[in-house]
Amino acid sequence: MLENVQFVNPQFFWLFLLFPILIVWYIFKRKKQTATLKISTIKGFKAHTSFLTQLKPVLFVLRMLALAALITAMARPQTQDVSTKTKTTRGIDIVIAMDLSSSMLARDLKPNRLSALKTVAAQFIEERPNDRIGLVVYAGESYTKTPVTSDKAIVLNSLEDIKNGQIEDGTAIGMGLATAVNRLKDSKAKSKVIILLTDGVNNTGFIEPQTAAELAVQYGIKVYTIGLGSNGMALTPVAYNPDGSFRYGMRKVEIDEDLLKSIASKTGGKYFRATDNKKLEEIYEEINKLEKTDIQEFKYYNYDEEFRPLAILAGILLLLEFLLRNTVFKSFV
Numbered sequence: 001m002l003e004n005v006q007f008v009n010p011q012f013f014w015l016f017l018l019f020p021i022l023i024v025w026y027i028f029k030r031k032k033q034t035a036t037l038k039i040s041t042i043k044g045f046k047a048h049t050s051f052l053t054q055l056k057p058v059l060f061v062l063r064m065l066a067l068a069a070l071i072t073a074m075a076r077p078q079t080q081d082v083s084t085k086t087k088t089t090r091g092i093d094i095v096i097a098m099d100l101s102s103s104m105l106a107r108d109l110k111p112n113r114l115s116a117l118k119t120v121a122a123q124f125i126e127e128r129p130n131d132r133i134g135l136v137v138y139a140g141e142s143y144t145k146t147p148v149t150s151d152k153a154i155v156l157n158s159l160e161d162i163k164n165g166q167i168e169d170g171t172a173i174g175m176g177l178a179t180a181v182n183r184l185k186d187s188k189a190k191s192k193v194i195i196l197l198t199d200g201v202n203n204t205g206f207i208e209p210q211t212a213a214e215l216a217v218q219y220g221i222k223v224y225t226i227g228l229g230s231n232g233m234a235l236t237p238v239a240y241n242p243d244g245s246f247r248y249g250m251r252k253v254e255i256d257e258d259l260l261k262s263i264a265s266k267t268g269g270k271y272f273r274a275t276d277n278k279k280l281e282e283i284y285e286e287i288n289k290l291e292k293t294d295i296q297e298f299k300y301y302n303y304d305e306e307f308r309p310l311a312i313l314a315g316i317l318l319l320l321e322f323l324l325r326n327t328v329f330k331s332f333v
Contacts, residue, residue, distance in 0.1 A: 005306065008076040015071045019064065026060050056329055059321050066317035073310035081302040092291055093148050093189040094128070095180040096121055097136040098162065099198040099228070101171045105164055105246060106199065108234035108253070109277050113199055116277050117228065118159055124284045125155055134183050137162060140170025140204050142179040148187065172205025173198055173256075177212035177223070177263070185219040192221045193291055196263070199228040201256045213263040223267040224287050225260035229253040230275045 007013075098117065109116040125133055133155050134148035146158040177196055184192045194216065202209050216223050234253050237246035257273070264271040270290070274280035 004079050005077050006080060008078060010075055012071055012074040016068070019068075022064065030057075059325055059329060062317050062321040062324070066314045066321065069310045069314035069317065073307040073314065075307075077306040077310070079304045079306055081304070083300045083302070091189045092128075092131045092191040092193060093134075093184055093187045094131055094193045094195065094291070095134045095136055095148060095183050096124075097138065097142075097176045097180040097194055097196045099139065099171060099173075099176070099200065100137045100162065100164060100167060101139045101200060102164060102169050102237045102246065103171075103199050104228075106229065106234045106236040106251075106253075107248070108230035109228070109274075109280065113228050114162075114164060116280060117197065118162065120277075120280050120284050122156055122159055123281075124288060125152055125159070127288055132189070134180075135159060135162075136176060136180045136183065137167065138172055138176030138179065140168035140172055142172060142175040142205075143167065144179060144183055148183055170204040171198060171200040171202055172207075173202040173259070174207040174209040174212045175205035177209060178207045178215060181212060181215045181219060181221055184221050185215075191291065192219070193269075194221055194223045194267075195226065195287060196223055196260075197226040197228055198260070199253075199255060201254055202259065209259055209263060210266075213266050216263075216267045221267060223263055223269040224290075225264045225269065225271045226280075226283055227255040227257055227260055227271070227273045228280070229255055 098121070100114070104114040104117070105112045129152065132148040132150045133146075133152070135145040135155060135158055136142060137145050145162065146155050149155060173196070176198075177194065180194045180196065184194065213223065230253055232253065233250045235248050236251040238249040238251060239247040241247050255273075257271070261271040263269075272283040272286070274283050
């Protein structure tokens with residue numbers, strides 16, 4: 001409780017240095033007020049003692065406690081209640097466009113490209129509580145998994161639900177980018193961003209990637225592109241087994257980096273290459289730093305004055321001391 005108390009006038013605590021002087025003065029005065037009488041014998045006197053004489057110092061103690069309470073009250077103790085309110089002054093709308101082609105099951109990232117991406121993307125989403133985020137998935141075609149929303153639970157649940165095979169296979173980069181642009185074109189946010197990720201080359205779809213990039217420029221949307229895959233060969237699905245599962249084989253990793261660089265450059269974004277899990281994490285961390293949301297924090301301070309109870313206590317102690325001095329201890333003062 002005391003850790004929340006602060007004193008406006010702490011200089012009054014220096015008055016406590018007077019206490020040792022007052023105690024010494026009281027002891028000296030008490031000795032001077034004690035009379036002594038020397039006689040040869042007390043046999044002719046009836047012995048009579050009173051415990052009140054032993055309690056007389058209580059009057060001094062009460063007065064000292066009252067003075068201590070009064071000094072503390074003059075130091076003006078306060079308790080402080082702080083409430084904080086944050087206001088987002090520069091909101092960002094972000095759409096993550098994820099390649100869902102069968103090559104995303106390649107195992108050059110652990111356990112595979114798609115699982116590694118979902119893990120890192122989930123962390124990215126959790127670290128941006130003040131932005132609206134949406135999800136677009138694409139392969140041979142594209143669709144919106146989640147429109148831009150501030151409800152991170154919905155986005156994270158949708159991300160967890162993404163699996164290979166949900167749409168026709170292929171790599172329609174232009175379709176994926178165009179769908180993401182469509183989700184952001186009417187956004188009123190001051191900053192609109194697409195994170196476009198692919199591990200291949202555009203090989204299908206009726207919208208060219210460059211056309212989709214021009215649409216992004218027209219609507220003031222910045223695109224960060226990520227090429228996902230190691231350099232060289234990777235263990236990748238190459239055919240289907242009789243039971244419907246994938247058969248894996250070594251294949252050369254082919255990413256149209258020139259296209260991804262062109263899209264990023266044209267829209268004011270940046271191109272990244274993720275060759276392993278660690279690099280993918282670093283890329284999302286860098287994007288997180290590049291796209292900062294401006295937040296204003298307002299703090300409201302409410303002060304409660306706590307000197308009144310101390311002043312009342314000092315008054316009560318002085319009144320008690322006065323009453324005792326003029327009633328119970330009157331014959332001994």
